[in-house]
Amino acid sequence: MIRRSTVLFLVLAAAIGFGLFKLTFEVQGLETELHRLNRAILAEDEAIHVLDAEWSYLNEPTRLEALAKRHLALRTANETRMRTLADLPGRGNDVVPVAKPGTPWPSGTDVQPALTKSRPKP
Amino acid sequence: MRLGGAAHGPQLAAQDARFEIDGSAKTALEVGRNRLCLAGALFAIAFLTIAARAADVMVISGSGTEHAASGAAALAFDPERADIRDRNGELLATSLNTASLYADPQMVRDPGDAARRLAQTLPDIDATELRARLQSDKRFVWIHRNLTPRQQYAVNRLGLPGLSFQRERRRVYTHGALAAHIVGFTGVDNHGLAGIERYFDEALAGHAEPLDLSLDIRVQYVVRDELSAAMRSFKAIGGIGVVMDAQSGEIIAMVSLPDFDPNHPGEAPADARFNRATLGIYEMGSTFKIFTTAAALDSGTATLKSGYDATNPIHIGRFTIEDYHAKRRWLSVPEIFMYSSNIGAAKMALDLGVTNHRAFLDSLGFMRPAPLELPEIGAPMAPHQWREVNTMTIAFGHGLAVSPIQVVAATAAMVNGGILNPPTLIRRSGLEGQRGARVISPQTSAEMRKLMRLVVEQGTGKNAEVKGYLVGGKTGTAEKNGVGGYKSKALLSSFIGTFPMTDPRYVVLVMLDEPKGTKESAGYATGGWVAAPAVSRIVQRIGPMLGVAPVDGDAPSVKKQLFVSTDPKAPRLATY
Numbered sequence: 001m002i003r004r005s006t007v008l009f010l011v012l013a014a015a016i017g018f019g020l021f022k023l024t025f026e027v028q029g030l031e032t033e034l035h036r037l038n039r040a041i042l043a044e045d046e047a048i049h050v051l052d053a054e055w056s057y058l059n060e061p062t063r064l065e066a067l068a069k070r071h072l073a074l075r076t077a078n079e080t081r082m083r084t085l086a087d088l089p090g091r092g093n094d095v096v097p098v099a100k101p102g103t104p105w106p107s108g109t110d111v112q113p114a115l116t117k118s119r120p121k122p
Numbered sequence: 123m124r125l126g127g128a129a130h131g132p133q134l135a136a137q138d139a140r141f142e143i144d145g146s147a148k149t150a151l152e153v154g155r156n157r158l159c160l161a162g163a164l165f166a167i168a169f170l171t172i173a174a175r176a177a178d179v180m181v182i183s184g185s186g187t188e189h190a191a192s193g194a195a196a197l198a199f200d201p202e203r204a205d206i207r208d209r210n211g212e213l214l215a216t217s218l219n220t221a222s223l224y225a226d227p228q229m230v231r232d233p234g235d236a237a238r239r240l241a242q243t244l245p246d247i248d249a250t251e252l253r254a255r256l257q258s259d260k261r262f263v264w265i266h267r268n269l270t271p272r273q274q275y276a277v278n279r280l281g282l283p284g285l286s287f288q289r290e291r292r293r294v295y296t297h298g299a300l301a302a303h304i305v306g307f308t309g310v311d312n313h314g315l316a317g318i319e320r321y322f323d324e325a326l327a328g329h330a331e332p333l334d335l336s337l338d339i340r341v342q343y344v345v346r347d348e349l350s351a352a353m354r355s356f357k358a359i360g361g362i363g364v365v366m367d368a369q370s371g372e373i374i375a376m377v378s379l380p381d382f383d384p385n386h387p388g389e390a391p392a393d394a395r396f397n398r399a400t401l402g403i404y405e406m407g408s409t410f411k412i413f414t415t416a417a418a419l420d421s422g423t424a425t426l427k428s429g430y431d432a433t434n435p436i437h438i439g440r441f442t443i444e445d446y447h448a449k450r451r452w453l454s455v456p457e458i459f460m461y462s463s464n465i466g467a468a469k470m471a472l473d474l475g476v477t478n479h480r481a482f483l484d485s486l487g488f489m490r491p492a493p494l495e496l497p498e499i500g501a502p503m504a505p506h507q508w509r510e511v512n513t514m515t516i517a518f519g520h521g522l523a524v525s526p527i528q529v530v531a532a533t534a535a536m537v538n539g540g541i542l543n544p545p546t547l548i549r550r551s552g553l554e555g556q557r558g559a560r561v562i563s564p565q566t567s568a569e570m571r572k573l574m575r576l577v578v579e580q581g582t583g584k585n586a587e588v589k590g591y592l593v594g595g596k597t598g599t600a601e602k603n604g605v606g607g608y609k610s611k612a613l614l615s616s617f618i619g620t621f622p623m624t625d626p627r628y629v630v631l632v633m634l635d636e637p638k639g640t641k642e643s644a645g646y647a648t649g650g651w652v653a654a655p656a657v658s659r660i661v662q663r664i665g666p667m668l669g670v671a672p673v674d675g676d677a678p679s680v681k682k683q684l685f686v687s688t689d690p691k692a693p694r695l696a697t698y
Contacts (some may be wrong), residue, residue: 055213
């Protein structure tokens with residue numbers, strides 16, 4: 001009886017010892033992984049920070065204006081381009097006539113529809 | 123112990139043995155055995171408990187890593203110094219990790235080749251000079267401080283032995299000179315030396331949360347663009363441009379020209395680092411008539427229907443007060459304002475009284491430095507003894523020097539219904555709890571809006587008009603106080619405008635230092651000719667940007683709201 005329980009306990013101890021051994025290795029592995037991930041997060045964070053700065057730098061208004069002048073046929077918006085929602089047709093206030101294609105823009109401005117202009121070659 | 127005979131056999135012997143170990147020996151054995159069993163049982167229980175827990179950890183709840191992971195604090199990137207952003211979250215100042223390149227000359231195999239290839243990769247490196255340094259006996263020489271990530275990559279690609287990088291922190295101002303005077307700059311040790319960087323030095327160093335300014339970088343750009351264009355065309359030596367939210371006191375844009383690149387502040391001359399908008403104090407000239415007129419209207423010593431005789435110049439002491447746009451007749455209060463009559467303004471202030479006039483200017487904050495979040499704030503210069511002559515000259519903006527930002531804040535109070543809000547560079551989330559002090563009544567404020575609109579419609583500020591935005595304002599042209607009195611050739615020309623006049627949203631100030639008249643301005647260098655057009659162009663560009671709805675100036679309700687009669691009736695008859 002004693003011998004049988006001894007064998008049982010020995011087997012149990014061996015199993016648990018092996019299990020603990022594996023567990024330790026697993027935890028070590030996870031910790032390495034956590035450390036690696038943390039470092040990766042830091043690196044990404046820093047990269048995002050640098051990219052934020054670069055984005056801001058590239059969005060410098062002077063540069064954007066130069067690029068817009070070169071590549072876009074857009075003009076500075078003026079007050080004739082602003083309408084309220086109530087001015088839109090079908091909103092219960094249809095007093096404002098809707099301009100048909102080809103109608104000149106409101107008088108008093110030198111602004112021509114941008115699309116009629118030939119696009120500058122990039 | 124007694125041994126039994128052999129004849130009894132083993133059975134007997136066993137019987138004998140059982141029999142023999144009796145008494146005290148047996149009890150001791152029993153006790154020992156019991157204790158052993160108990161101890162064994164206890165150990166078995168402990169062992170089984172541990173085994174059960176181990177099995178639990180290993181097999182049953184082994185997948186609960188999420189819980190464990192949340193306990194492991196993730197390391198966050200610590201910028202050491204908080205970012206500064208504009209009101210839309212656009213980055214203005216940030217701290218970046220940079221790599222500085224150094225070399226251990228003992229490890230560099232071919233200094234000549236290394237120097238040549240580095241000079242090709244990095245700017246501003248002299249190959250021969252670097253070669254000499256790489257051939258020295260030292261173990262450490264700097265090659266280039268603060269490389270960009272791209273440059274670092276390029277150097278790494280060279281694959282030269284003996285080179286290493288030292289990580290450093292560097293404050294970077296992504297928009298360069300655009301907001302230089304406001305954001306300021308830091309020194310090599312990353313401590314703020316000027317502007318917001320200095321004012322909020324401790325807060326910025328201690329927090330990772332970015333600081334959001336009231337500035338709108340797009341508006342700032344427009345103001346700087348138009349101001350520098352005006353400076354170029356009128357050959358001015360300096361310029362100031364300010365845009366302020368008339369309701370909240372938030373500064374949307376503030377430009378002082380010439381300016382500097384905060385990334386390299388040491389290379390800028392002192393004149394460029396000087397913030398004219400806050401540190402500079404100026405005798406503003408006729409824009410001060412806004413405050414003289416408001417004070418007179420608010421106290422009741424003058425009304426929109428009253429007037430003053432501006433036929434002859436006033437001689438007082440050694441001064442002569444004359445009109446620039448002289449009409450040489452009786453002028454109504456609206457006429458005094460729109461033609462910018464010095465004589466009329468001086469008489470209006472005298473009527474108001476020296477004490478009242480001074481107290482009113484004091485309530486607008488003109489007697490103390492502006493309460494703004496910048497270390498560079500100029501203290502106003504007021505006369506020690508406030509006599510009648512001071513009142514008369516201050517009525518049209520001479521004899522009291524204030525900073526332009528104070529004038530903008532006070533003008534906002536004149537048109538927004540009469541509430542003076544301290545100017546601020548920090549974004550406000552709402553108006554609640556931010557209401558300032560009442561300085562004039564809502565009625566007076568409505569009258570001031572009419573008068574300021576009149577200046578642009580018919581008076582000295584016609585060039586500030588923008589279709590759809592109903593600009594109102596006041597021109598100002600001051601002679602600079604030089605050695606030995608005022609210099610009539612050195613002017614300080616300004617226009618302070620606000621739009622739309624029906625419900626002012628923004629106040630815009632443009633001021634040029636020593637502009638020279640050109641053909642386009644018909645030879646004039648006055649505020650109405652050099653500053654008002656710039657205000658007009660700024661309003662035209664920022665109005666749609668800031669979402670200000672255009673107002674139809676010909677609508678009857680608008681006409682009625684802003685109508686003011688310029689015709690003096692009874693008083694003129696009374697004097698003739």
